Amino acid sequence: MRTAFIDALIKAAHADDKIWLLTGDLGYSVLEPFRAAFPDRYINAGVAEQNMIGVAAGLALSGAQVFVYSICNFVTLRCLEQIRNDLCYHKANVKVVGVGSGLSYGVHGYTHHAVEDIAVTRALPNMTVLCPGDPVEARWAAEVATCHNGPAYIRIGKAGEPALHAQPLDGVALGKAVRLREGDDATLFAVGNMLESTLKAAALLEAQGFGVGVVSMPCVKPLDEAFVAAEAARVPLVATVEEHVQCGGFGEAIAGVMARSSGARARLLSFAVGDAIVSGLVGDQNHLRNLLGLSPQHIADGVTQALGAKR
Amino acid sequence: MTSETFARSIRSSALEMVHRTKSSHIGSCLSAADIVAVLYNDVMRLDPLNPKWEQRDRFIISKGHAAAIIYAALAERGFFSKDWLKEYSFNGSPLAGHVTHCKVPGIEASSGSLGHGLSLGCGMALAARQAKADWRVYVLLSDGECDEGSVWEAALFAPFHNITNLTAVIDYNKLQGFGRTAEVLDLEPFGDKWRAFGWDVVEVDGHDHAALKLELNKRSSKPRLIIAHTVKGKGVSFMEDDLAWHYKSPNAEQLASALAELKVP
Numbered sequence: 001m002r003t004a005f006i007d008a009l010i011k012a013a014h015a016d017d018k019i020w021l022l023t024g025d026l027g028y029s030v031l032e033p034f035r036a037a038f039p040d041r042y043i044n045a046g047v048a049e050q051n052m053i054g055v056a057a058g059l060a061l062s063g064a065q066v067f068v069y070s071i072c073n074f075v076t077l078r079c080l081e082q083i084r085n086d087l088c089y090h091k092a093n094v095k096v097v098g099v100g101s102g103l104s105y106g107v108h109g110y111t112h113h114a115v116e117d118i119a120v121t122r123a124l125p126n127m128t129v130l131c132p133g134d135p136v137e138a139r140w141a142a143e144v145a146t147c148h149n150g151p152a153y154i155r156i157g158k159a160g161e162p163a164l165h166a167q168p169l170d171g172v173a174l175g176k177a178v179r180l181r182e183g184d185d186a187t188l189f190a191v192g193n194m195l196e197s198t199l200k201a202a203a204l205l206e207a208q209g210f211g212v213g214v215v216s217m218p219c220v221k222p223l224d225e226a227f228v229a230a231e232a233a234r235v236p237l238v239a240t241v242e243e244h245v246q247c248g249g250f251g252e253a254i255a256g257v258m259a260r261s262s263g264a265r266a267r268l269l270s271f272a273v274g275d276a277i278v279s280g281l282v283g284d285q286n287h288l289r290n291l292l293g294l295s296p297q298h299i300a301d302g303v304t305q306a307l308g309a310k311r
Numbered sequence: 312m313t314s315e316t317f318a319r320s321i322r323s324s325a326l327e328m329v330h331r332t333k334s335s336h337i338g339s340c341l342s343a344a345d346i347v348a349v350l351y352n353d354v355m356r357l358d359p360l361n362p363k364w365e366q367r368d369r370f371i372i373s374k375g376h377a378a379a380i381i382y383a384a385l386a387e388r389g390f391f392s393k394d395w396l397k398e399y400s401f402n403g404s405p406l407a408g409h410v411t412h413c414k415v416p417g418i419e420a421s422s423g424s425l426g427h428g429l430s431l432g433c434g435m436a437l438a439a440r441q442a443k444a445d446w447r448v449y450v451l452l453s454d455g456e457c458d459e460g461s462v463w464e465a466a467l468f469a470p471f472h473n474i475t476n477l478t479a480v481i482d483y484n485k486l487q488g489f490g491r492t493a494e495v496l497d498l499e500p501f502g503d504k505w506r507a508f509g510w511d512v513v514e515v516d517g518h519d520h521a522a523l524k525l526e527l528n529k530r531s532s533k534p535r536l537i538i539a540h541t542v543k544g545k546g547v548s549f550m551e552d553d554l555a556w557h558y559k560s561p562n563a564e565q566l567a568s569a570l571a572e573l574k575v576p
Binding site: 040041043045046048050051052053054055056057058059060061062063064081082085086089090 | 369412419420421422423424426427428429430431432433434435436437438439441442460461464465467468472
């Protein structure tokens with residue numbers, strides 16, 4: 001995802017000399033091509049995220065479009081007030097790019113697990129929140145973010161995730177849901193890097209005779225509320241899947257839409273990271289997903305149970 | 312108009328504003344009044360009729376609680392009508408109690424939480440350099456603000472990136488939110504710290520207009536840092552160097568007495 005994103009950003013920077021990239025001293029083996037191509041629009045701001053966001057805001061208020069890059073938590077939580085006041089208050093054209101979404105950093109531990117960032121960023125006025133689920137969506141996120149004038153948080157995974165879309169998402173507008181699978185028994189809404197597991201869960205459910213749709217939501221804010229409401233009216237079960245805590249996260253965003261929708265009939269099931277994440281668990285991303293109930297099998301079992309109970 | 316007259320006028324405006332709305336921070340406003348007056352009257356390149364003029368100098372008030380004195384200066388220069396000042400902090404007014412850019416011509420950036428402005432100024436100065444433009448960036452900080460780590464991130468950043476079109480001024484009145492700076496979290500040796508970070512540092516009497524004008528107009532091969540030694544509440548004897556006026560607003564009698572001291576009819 002990282003490489004796809006940076007490739008798209010470099011392409012955009014060739015076309016637009018207002019695009020800058022600031023990094024919080026991260027990006028080894030990822031950002032070098034940008035640095036080489038645009039040395040006068042690249043700054044390693046050091047391990048000083050608060051200042052980096054402020055500098056980005058100052059550049060943006062003077063006409064630049066600035067991408068800032070670091071690990072998710074460092075570039076959101078550490079400098080949250082700078083994002084709130086300097087970016088969102090001013091509608092500054094700054095794109096906050098976080099890498100290592102969710103449990104991507106696995107064994108590196110809780111400091112590196114980005115599991116509250118969606119809640120925090122989606123609460124901010126004027127903020128757009130993009131959570132691509134594969135390299136194709138990451139490329140799309142870079143492209144739509146570049147065309148969007150205003151602050152955005154782009155939460156991307158790591159390197160090496162498989163492409164899940166067969167085609168580029170050309171023409172998909174900011175704020176739109178992207179359907180990958182059809183199905184009438186349930187709709188699974190996946191956000192970010194849980195897309196792959198969600199597709200695997202749908203395949204497991206298909207083997208059990210359930211027709212389950214899968215929808216990727218690369219844009220958490222603005223949320224495709226009309227799409228969610230329509231699905232909640234159409235199918236008996238909606239499930240949300242996120243590598244993020246439940247509180248304030250993607251699932252609760254969907255829950256809010258459903259609660260406000262007069263036509264919704266679906267029951268809601270949410271797969272999210274529990275507080276156990278901070279209990280000293282050590283392991284890689286898949287190990288942690290298994291422990292936290294986020295494996296494809298957990299998702300399939302949960303959906304089966306809910307659908308079975310309904311029948 | 313001389314900057315001294317300008318300063319008297321904005322001091323009296325700020326006093327009337329905080330009196331009307333019973334708001335706080337008059338001490339901070341009076342402390343910074345001379346710096347603001349010299350900047351707006353004598354130093355900065357501005358066009359009040361075209362507040363977004365591309366070639367204007369940028370001014371960031373990082374101590375956003377000194378809002379009244381900034382709004383007064385903008386009105387004095389004609390960015391908007393002085394009538395606006397009469398509704399400062401009233402319901403529906405464009406002028407919030409901490410500096411806001413939203414509906415206010417001439418405000419470059421909103422502030423109110425300390426430790427944001429110097430980084431913003433660094434970004435703006437970089438943009439000017441990239442555009443090969445000759446406008447400059449001025450940032451006004453408070454002393455207590457320098458407790459914030461983010462100030463020192465920016466202090467490290469600006470000299471390293473050779474940002475020479477930036478002048479920061481610290482309103483060093485030596486009183487912060489709940490005590491004297493020397494007793495809360497001592498900043499000294501203050502100038503040495505900035506010098507060690509790579510700034511071109513000068514210390515001046517922050518109420519000496521000639522000295523301020525001289526230093527604010529100087530250029531350097533480094534980012535400039537002016538430590539302006541000031542007195543909180545300057546110009547109104549019963550407010551000077553008294554923490555209470557970070558919070559209190561003058562009643563009618565105190566206002567009359569303060570205005571009389573400033574010799575404003």
